[in-house]
Amino acid sequence: MGRILLIRRLVLKDMRRHPAEAAMFLLAITAATATLALGLAMNGATNNLYRQTRAATAGPDVVAMSAESGQAALTTLAPLKHAPGVVGHSGPYPLLYTMLKAGGSTVRAVVKGADTAPGPIDQPRVTTGSWVRLGGIVVERGFATALGVRVGDRVTVADRSFPVVGIAVTSATMVYPWAEMGGQGDGTDDYSGLVWLTQSNAQALSGPQRPMFYALNLKLADPAATQAFVDSYRTSTIPVNFFTWQFIAVQDAVLLNDTQPVLVIGSWLLGFLAVVGVATLVAGRAAKQTHRVGLLKAVGATPGQIAAVLLTEYVALALLADGLGLIAAWLGAPALVDPSAGLLSTSTALTRGTVISVTCLALAMAAFTTLGPAVRAARTATVHALADAARRPQQRTGLTALSARLPTPLLLGLRLTARRPFRAILHAGGIAATVTAITALLTYYAQPQQGYDLGSSTLSNLRADQGRHVLLAVTVALVALAAVNIIVITWTTAQEARRSLAIARTLGATPGQVSAGLSLAQLLPALPGAITGVPVGIGLYWTFSVGTMAKPSTWWMLADVLGTLLAVAALTAVPARIAARRPVAQILSAETP
Amino acid sequence: MNDIGNTAVLRACGVSKEHGQGQSLVRAVDELDLAVPTGEMLAVMGPSGCGKSTLLHLLGGLERPTGGEVWLAGQRIDTMSERALARLRRRSIGFVFQAFHLMEELSAAENVELPALLAxxxxxTAKRRAHELLERVGLADRARHLPPELSGGQRQRVAIARALVNEPLVILADEPSGNLDTAATLEVLRLFEELRSAGQTLLIVTHDERVAATADRLISMRDGTFVDDTRLSDSATMRLGDLIGLED
Known part of the structure; x- marks a missing residue:
């Protein structure tokens, strides 16, 4: 118990002593885990919501829609009520394809005639207001959200005005904007929304210009065998289109096609940036940690106890970040998995696979950034550890000779970069990850923005809008994390090289030259990183884009690279300036060679 | 020598420590023999770089010798595994360093508890022992203070309390007064005097002749070897009262 108390005490006291570092570690890993959890939560999330909605609304197993209108349609659909495998039905319900005016928009709409007391199959769930009654209209929730229509508003359908008496959700139709369900396997280009009227009101709107079609809801003995049922009619010539509940579920998930890759790829980029930042933080603390290890060894801590002390803190923080990320994803997922608001999204459970994957990511990031320094510290001889023997920088004689011919700031910058080449590579990778996201975002904005054309009015494209919002959010998170990383890397570099830089100042380097050298040490790896990020960003966008892709202008890309480099220069300026202005005597007297 | 060797709690036989190779080979400690009997206070003096700190590290198992043997309480320690050495340090050796080497994030009491909890x-129990020891070193009222809030002398007294918490067989002190002013040095010497009276075995590496003068035995080192080994008589061993000159 005593040893556990000791480890707990050392971990907590260390966190309390370095709250900013602990907070950054936590924030960086939480951002990555939350994004990955959200990305993974998209897998099958819509399907789950559709299943929940289907259960809550007694959704049909198959919807049969007549391709003919009028009495012929009723005649065609009638035998299906008693077809083999069918155990229940509701309808046929009349369907009208017409225009709806609401709030200044004129859009295509599907008017469905409904019973005032819904039958046993397809019982739309009223989320606001009440169910359909004579003279009143109920608007499907996704459609109402897109139009900005609320209960009490008036809408005009086929030139007749109706008060909106309710907003409802159904699983018998695809979510907005695919209410038309023009045909199995296609028909999604005809965007429209769904409204319900009483059957008599619906019939009153029909006429030669607006023929009446019909939809029949079927319940099968085996809901899983819908495809076999549909296939049994595939060769027949009856003019009916069948929609299985599985097909509707798949179609509803199309809205997330842009969101999921952005989140999953974003999580890997955020994870990489988290690793860059945390690895730098940990390396910056290596000297102090090594001293701590020496102290613990001197008072009798075994290598195992030392490893436990060093790793527990980061593992605990990683697990905390994992938990926070999962909670954030659990809370945020419902808002993302149902962009149309056309499904009942009471909860979005994270699967065991998601939890395991996200936890593995968090632990891998902690291990990748801390295991090496921890093992190195644990292996350092006690006497050296007590003497604060920091890890020696790498010597590059060729580079040193080359840099001797350069102006002082460039000389210092090049030598500082060469001291920690692996960190320079990580830094370049971090910049590349950030520029990749910025480039993808710019490429997105370079594409022609196409809303949903619902006839006379065009409404916003839910799928593209959500994709853009998520891409923007991920890019902002990446830029923020990259900015913090740049400051941390500059400050850590300045701290590690303070003695060398102080000596350079005794030899005649000015604080300005030292400051510029520190900034250049960050700009040198940032340049190839930024240049690499541009084609990677375009390539990634191209990989996940559908159809032809418009290339962003060269000027935009140039501004992307130059803007990034300017931002790096600006972010490094302050820590570099502070570090360069510390009194030389103070640094040299505090350091033991 | 054999009698002493038999009763010695700490023994080194032909112990050497070399650094570097070929032309740059340095013998920090060169085939030294040493026996420290139980209850003895031994001072090792010599100029900087003569190898006295290295000898202390070898005797305490902080470094491994390149030749010879080191024995503590009848156990050969230079061949022990890292894990076994750690356990030995924890139970049988207390270190006091010039730079104190306290954990700055832990309070004085928590620093003292550290080896006890590791053990x-x-x-x-750890809390009780820490309280007793802090009282013994006169810092009971500073138990909750962090090291940066303590004076140099107070920090060194905390370090001594920490060294004593597991009742070690021997205390090894490396320049314990090196970072202290005169008054703080006196405080520390008062503690060593108490420990000596209580029969604690002490080996102190020091530059300070007045500190060395409080020992039972004084060894002088130069270039990795012993050049003098003097048993100080009672009259030659300075008592604390004689050290009042330190306050000048």
């Missing part, structure tokens, strides 16, 4: 003591 598997219960939290309650």
């Amino acid at each position: 598997g003591c219960s939290a309650r």
Whole structure:
């Protein structure tokens, strides 16, 4: 118990002593885990919501829609009520394809005639207001959200005005904007929304210009065998289109096609940036940690106890970040998995696979950034550890000779970069990850923005809008994390090289030259990183884009690279300036060679 | 020598420590023999770089010798595994360093509790022992203070309390007064005097002749070897009262 108390005490006291570092570690890993959890939560999330909605609304197993209108349609659909495998039905319900005016928009709409007391199959769930009654209209929730229509508003359908008496959700139709369900396997280009009227009101709107079609809801003995049922009619010539509940579920998930890759790829980029930042933080603390290890060894801590002390803190923080990320994803997922608001999204459970994957990511990031320094510290001889023997920088004689011919700031910058080449590579990778996201975002904005054309009015494209919002959010998170990383890397570099830089100042380097050298040490790896990020960003966008892709202008890309480099220069300026202005005597007297 | 060797709690036989190779080979410690009997206070003096700190590290198992043997309480320690050495340090050796080497994030009491907790003591026992020791070194009222809030002398007294918490066989002190002013040095020497009276074995590496003068025995080192080994008579061993000159 005593040893556990000791480890707990050392971990907590260390966190309390370095709250900013602990907070950054936590924030960086939480951002990555939350994004990955959200990305993974998209897998099958819509399907789950559709299943929940289907259960809550007694959704049909198959919807049969007549391709003919009028009495012929009723005649065609009638035998299906008693077809083999069918155990229940509701309808046929009349369907009208017409225009709806609401709030200044004129859009295509599907008017469905409904019973005032819904039958046993397809019982739309009223989320606001009440169910359909004579003279009143109920608007499907996704459609109402897109139009900005609320209960009490008036809408005009086929030139007749109706008060909106309710907003409802159904699983018998695809979510907005695919209410038309023009045909199995296609028909999604005809965007429209769904409204319900009483059957008599619906019939009153029909006429030669607006023929009446019909939809029949079927319940099968085996809901899983819908495809076999549909296939049994595939060769027949009856003019009916069948929609299985599985097909509707798949179609509803199309809205997330842009969101999921952005989140999953974003999580890997955020994870990489988290690793860059945390690895730098940990390396910056290596000297102090090594001293701590020496102290613990001197008072009798075994290598195992030392490893436990060093790793527990980061593992605990990683697990905390994992938990926070999962909670954030659990809370945020419902808002993302149902962009149309056309499904009942009471909860979005994270699967065991998601939890395991996200936890593995968090632990891998902690291990990748801390295991090496921890093992190195644990292996350092006690006497050296007590003497604060920091890890020696790498010597590059060729580079040193080359840099001797350069102006002082460039000389210092090049030598500082060469001291920690692996960190320079990580830094370049971090910049590349950030520029990749910025480039993808710019490429997105370079594409022609196409809303949903619902006839006379065009409404916003839910799928593209959500994709853009998520891409923007991920890019902002990446830029923020990259900015913090740049400051941390500059400050850590300045701290590690303070003695060398102080000596350079005794030899005649000015604080300005030292400051510029520190900034250049960050700009040198940032340049190839930024240049690499541009084609990677375009390539990634191209990989996940559908159809032809418009290339962003060269000027935009140039501004992307130059803007990034300017931002790096600006972010490094302050820590570099502070570090360069510390009194030389103070640094040299505090350091033991 | 054999009698002493038999009763010695700490023994080194032909112990050497070399650094570097070929032309750059340095013998920090060169085939030294040493026996420290139980209850003895031994001072090792010599100029900087003569190898006295290295000798202390070898005797305490902080470094491994390149030749010879080191024995503590009848156990050969230079061949022990890292894990076994750690356990030995924890139970049988207390270190006092010039730079104190306290954990700055832990309070004085928590620093003292540290070796006890590592040794598997219960939290309650560790707390009790730390309290007793801090009282013994006159810092009971500073138990909750962090090291940066303490003076140099107070920090060194905390370090001594920490060294004593597991009742070690021997205390090894490396320049314990090196970072202290005269008054703080006196405080520390008062503690060593108490420990000596209580029969604690002490080996002190020091530059300070007045500190060395309080020992039972004084060894002088130069270039990795002993050049003098003097047993100080009672009259030659300065008592604390004689050290009042330190306050000048």
